[in-house]
Structure formats: structure tokens, C-alpha cells
Amino acid sequence: MKILNPFRLGLLGGLGVLVAVGIGQTVISLATILTYVGAALFLALGLDPVVTWLETKKFPRWTAILTVLAGVLGVFTGLIFAIVPVIAEQVRNAVQATPRLVTAFFDGTVRENVETALPWLGVQDLLDGFNEWAADLDVTTIGGGVFAVGIGIATGITGAIIVLILTIYFVSSLNGIKSGIYQLVPATKRAKFIDLAEQVSAAVGRYVIGQGSLALVNGVLSFIVLTLIFPAFGLPVKYSALLAFIAFMGSLIPLVGTLSGSIVITLLVLLFNGSPSVIAVGIYYLVYMQLEAYVLNPRIMNKAVKIPGALVVIAALAGGTLLGILGALIAIPVAAAILIVVQQVIIPRQADL
Template identity: 90%
Template sequence: MKILNPFRLGLLGGLGVLVAVGIGQTIISLATILTYVGAALFLALGLDPLVTWLETKKFPRWTAILTVLVGVLGVFAGLVFAIVPVIAEQVRTASRAIPRLVTAFFDGTIKENVETAFPWLNVEDLLDGLNTWLTELDFTTIGGGVFAVGIGIATGITGAIIVLILTIYFVSSINNIKSGIYQLVPATKRAKFIDLAEQVSTAVGRYVMGQGSLALVNGLLSFIVLTWIFPAFGMPVKYSALLAFIAFLGSLIPLIGTLSGSIVITLLVLLFNGPPSVIAVGIYYLIYMQVEAYLLNPRIMSKAVKVPGALVVIAALAGGTLLGILGALIAIPVAAAILLVVKQVIVPRQANL
């Protein structure tokens, strides 16, 4: 027995390691699916307070759920209708410009224009170098890169649709899901667990609603300013609906979302319109970011989640590093939930020791 015990111990330990490695590989393989499920559940918890609020207004639950889901689908459809016209117009512009460009290249118009504008430039050497570069160019690699970009875009669209479908399912069955989870907890601890879980769920829902409110304010103000105010002063802005939607999506991301969205919008205005519209847009977003940071954000978020400012920054950075945009979105409510557990479970337990 003294010889067999170490063998048995090593065998069981090795099997345990293999099982742990297998579980880890399974989780890695399912990382994308788990991300979709986590995002959909997070959104469903965020929409649940809105359903509850509609129920307090005498809406039957199925009507409240249907109203919220129609609103979600409306936002998704708004994204599609905001992007499609831009893509269609750019494709039409390119289809009209490419034939003229090819004709001008072969009849020598481009060469003459370049020689006139840049008399110091040796156009013949430039064209020879371009011809050599095109001859040596590996179109297989370019085609593979374009194909990879297309696959990435298709994957993103498919992921968004999957998250949308899962969100609809979770919103409609969130109470049944909670009830099933609560039944797995021992009866002696169930009441405390339910109370704590409901507080965490409420904190997550309030955070999502608060962040959504900030995004809605930014999107509406952007649409009003870019569509009506700036054009009234002789500074037209193309694709204002798309730019406002970008502002809305950017503000959904904590800390850096509004800044990133403002930079993207300003660069697009520079591309589509140029000065003086881009200067006005840049100044507007500089002012708006100050208003959001010092006026809107503290007032809205103080009622949503109570997390210290330093912990908000640390949580957002850690979540963004681990899970990207999704991690940055869920980091703050997760931090709020951990603080809640520490205050109501760990601290009282330590006080009783």
C-alpha cells in the first residue's frame, strides 16, 4: 500500500490536471459564444427596469416587454438606415469617378495635369515606378486581405444579430431565469441570496439605463446641432443622422467612449465637408465633453451606481484589457456588485468572528 498510494495520488493528480486543461480549452473555444451570451444578458438586465417601470404604468407585462423590444429593434433598424445611404452614395460616387479616372489615365490628361501642377516632378519615372510596382504586386495577398476584412465585417454583423436575438429572449424570460437560479440555492440561504441577487440586478439595470441616458442625450443633441443649428449658420454637415448615431454608440462606452466618438465624428466631417464645418463641430464636442463630464455624468450616474471614482477607472481599464469593449461596458456594474457583496456578506462575517 505504501507503494501504491503515491501512484494513485499521482494518477488522480494527473487526471485532475488533464480535466482542468480540458475545461480551460473548452472555455477558450466557447469564448465567442460566452461573450455573446454575456452581452445579451447584460443588456437584458439593463432593459428589465424599463419593463418594470412600464408595468407600474398599468402596462401588462407582455405589453411592456413588447414595447421595450420594439424600441430595441427600432434602434437596430435606425443603425441600418443611417449607414446604408452613406455606403450607397459613396459607391455611386466611386462608380461615376472610376471610368473618368481610367479614361484620363489612358488619354494622358492625368499626366498633363500633374506636369502642369508639379513641373519639377519627373512624371515618366513616376509612371515607370508605378508600372513596376503593379507588375510585382501580389494580388493574391491583397485578395486574401480583402477577404479577411469582409469575413470580419460579416462576423461582426452576425454577432450583433445573435446578441439581439438573445437579448429578446432574455428580456422576455428574465423572471423565469432568476427563479430557476434561485431554486439551486439551499433553502436556508435562499432568502439572503435572493435579496443580494436582486440588488445586484438592480445595480446593473440602473447602470445600463444611466449609460443609455447619457448616450441618448449625446445622440439627440448631436442630431439637432448637426442637422439644424450648424446649417442655419452656413455650415452644412453631411450624414448628420449617421454622425449622431456614432455619437450615441460612442457614449455607451464609459470613460473613453464620448472622446473616441467625438474624434471619429470630427474626422468624418473633415472628410465630408472640410472647413469651416469641421472647426465648428470640433468646438462643439469640446464643449459638450466638459458638460457631460462635470454636469451630466455625475448627476445621472450618482443615482445609478455608487462606485468610487478611482475604482471606476481601474475597473474600466481592467475590463477593457480583458474583454475589449464588452469588458469596459460591464466592468463598472461588476465592480458595484463586488462592493455590494463585500459590504453585505464579507464585512458582516468578519465582524462576527
């Protein structure tokens, strides 16, 4: 191709680069907002199957939406007025017990508990390392870290409220949003696009319900075991409601959530209760993780998203690396959506060549 005006070509190319950079900076600036919107849309797609199920029970569309929204708000309100005060009280008690815990580090109580529960662990080496780390701490750094944690908590609460409001809006107007998107597709391809979009939407909804069900099972079982069963056998566990809440939140994260939550809970029981409670809690979570991996997860999630196990692991790792916890949450349904497109669009097209 003959270039008639090199300057004009270079100018247009430079302007194109500047526009691309500007778009990238805009996306980065709006990353938090886009994350909120993505999380809310993800949850709305998860609630849509419930609305559809209510419609099959002769509920009008608006009544089904109001019922689901009332249920969501009811659960949120119940969480605030029933669970949060208990957790807040147990967090306050745990904070008040922290000075005694620090004292116990130095008078040998914690060391004795750890050595009794984990005789193979080099406690003295850990204590020496802790003392060296504490001696190098800067008070200014600690204060800045505490302030950063406070800002992070406030930001998280604000984000949760924003996501809840957006979820309510998306649930109530999901059909309208879908119709608007469908109108942008050429009429000759619209029917196929609608079919694929509805399959993807259903897969996302089933996944959200499945993951929420796994988290609910873990949270409820943890609360029952830690609050009722273990104390009945002389194995008291302090702050059981807080620990059950940690189990519930951890199980919302695919693959590593249950394991991470179980490790955190076991370590907290070790610090605040010692042996033999920590041994019982550790054994319980080892058994539960096997139950979830081989019984609950296959039965629930195989009906939700039918994708190979290796692809699940790869998708969760990639999503977590790119977008953190939110990426890990949405990676599996995104992988399911890509698999649907590949199976129903790309493979038939390749077969016709």
C-alpha cells in the same frame, strides 16, 4: 500524510490536470458564444427595470414584456428602415469621394486645408511618411486586409442578430431564470442571496439605461448640430447622419468612447470639409465632452451605479483589457455588484469576528 500508492496519486493528479486543460480549451472554444450570451443577458437586465416600471402602472407581467419587446423591435426596425439607408448612402458617397480625396492629397488641396486648419502641424513630414508607407505596401496584404474587414463586418452583423434574439428570450423568461438559480442556493441562505441578487440586477439595469441615455443624447445632439445648426451659419458638414451614428456608438463605450468618437468625427470632417467646419466641430465636441463629464454623467450615472470614480476607471480598464469592448461595458456594473457584496456580506462578517 503517508502515501500508500504513489502511482495512483500521480495518475489522479495527471487526470485532474488533463480535465482542467480540457475545461480551459472548451471555454476558449466557446468564447464567442459566451460573449453573445453575456451581452444578451446584460441587455435583458437593462430592459428589466422598464418591465418592472410598466408593472407598477398596472400592466400585467406578460403585457409589460410584450410592450418592451415591441418597443425594442420597433427601435431596431426603425433603425434599419430610417437610419441605416441614410448612413449607407453617405458611406457610399464617402467611398465614391475617396478617389477625389486621394487626388487631393497629391494636388495639394488636402495639404492646404490641413495647413489652414492646423498651422502648427508638420504637414510635409506627415506626407513624406505617408509616401514611404505607401511605397512599402503589398497589394496582397491590402487584399487580405479588405477581405478580413468584410468577414469582420459580416460576423458583427450575425452576432448582433444572435444577441437580439437571445435578449428577447432572456427578457421574456428572466424571472424563471432567476427562480431556477435561487433554487440552487441552500434554503437557510436563500433570502439573503435573493436580496443581493436583486440589488445587483437593479444596478445592472440602471447602468444600461444610463449609458444608453448618454449615448442617445450625444447622437441626437450631434445630428442636430451637424445637420441643422452648423449649416445655418455657413459651416456645412458632409455625412452628418453617419457622423452622428458614430457619436452614438462611441458613447456606448464607458470613459473613452465619447473622446474616441469625437476624435474620429473631427478627423473625418477635416478630410471631407476642411476649415472652418473642422474648427467648429472640434470646439463643439470639446464643449460637449465637458458638459457630459461634469453635468450629464454625474446626474445620470450617479443614480445608476454608486461607486467611487477611481474604481470606475480601474474596472473599465481591466474589463477592456480582458474582454475588449464588451468587457468595458460590463466592467462597471460588475464592480458595483462586487461592491454590494463587500458592503453587505464581507464587512458585516468581519465586524462580527
